[in-house]
Amino acid sequence: MGRGGVKKDREAPSERRCVATGEILPKAALIRFVVGPDDLIVPDIAAKLPGRGIWVAARREALALAIRKRAFARGAKRQVTLPEGLEAMVEAGLVRRVTDMLSLARKAGLAVAGFEKVRGMIRTGEAVALLQASDGSERGKSKLRLPAEEGATINCLTAHEMGLSFGRDHVIHAALCAGDLATRVVEEAARLSGLRCTNGATGPGKDDGIA
CATH class of the missing domain: 3.30.1230.10 (YlxR-like)
Structure with missing residues (x-):
């Protein structure tokens, strides 16, 4: 204006x-x-x-x-x-950005962690983003999926990094419900995945990015 x-x-x-x-x-x-x-x-x-x-x-x-x-x-x-180490500096900055925003989402009641809580949020249709630790068990992670063509899946954070957002030693599964913070977490995770060369924020019809 x-x-x-x-x-x-x-x-x-x-x-x-x-x-x-x-x-x-x-x-x-x-x-x-x-x-x-x-x-x-x-x-x-x-x-x-x-x-x-x-x-x-x-x-x-x-x-x-x-x-x-x-x-x-x-x-x-x-x-x-x-x-020196510019690439590592950028990656570390993006990790802090994602985990800080995820922490804000948790404090606002928009994020949950733990297999059962995440499964419950998915079943009620509240989950718009599913976060799963990159170093978590593939068998365990395969048991949680967002409905086809819905939401974003983020897998560029380690269990320790996700734990930082929830005040725990480590977290394997987390989920976000709709809101501006969820959108920002997904956007920042897409940038971090590019630096880590992973499909860290995937959505319907995209290899990485925002659903």
């Missing part, structure tokens, strides 16, 4: 170009970087830091390509320094 409640003609663009691959993608499918002090590249996982944004597709191969081709310097239009 502009002054007097008049809507501005130009809205903020919802898409950006990846500096590595040239793809134009929704912001939710990209990772933003900015140039920090001493011309050091800083991952801006939440896309809120000031400065010119440099966007890279949320895929490990795209980030590796950006590093190899020195695309960050091209995007910044000046020489920059990359921190």
Whole structure:
């Protein structure tokens, strides 16, 4: 909105170009970087830091390509320094982002953990996202499924990482009911799965992403 409640003609663009691959993608499918002090590249996982944004597709191969081709310097239009272990830094930031949002969903009463609770939420039709630990038993995980063509399945977090969201040592199964937090968890999990090269947030008709 502009002054007097008049809507501005130009809205903020919802898409950006990846500096590595040239793809134009929704912001939710990209990772933003900015140039920090001493011309050091800083991952801006939440896309809120000031400065010119440099966007890279949320895929490990795209980030590796950006590093190899020195695309960050091209995007910044000046020489920059990359921190050691940038890929691991981005992955760790995305893990924190997903687990923090999942924790908020739990505190809001929108997320449950444990086989029986998850099964109950699926049976009542409340579950819009099913989370299963990447290192959990495949036999156990196969017993819980969302109905065909409904919801998203997330499997890019370890049992320990999921446990952080629920105040436990580990969690194998969790589920989310509808709400903005559920949507954001699924979006962030899709970005993390790209960095981990897993189908971490799958939905009907998609290999990874948002249902």
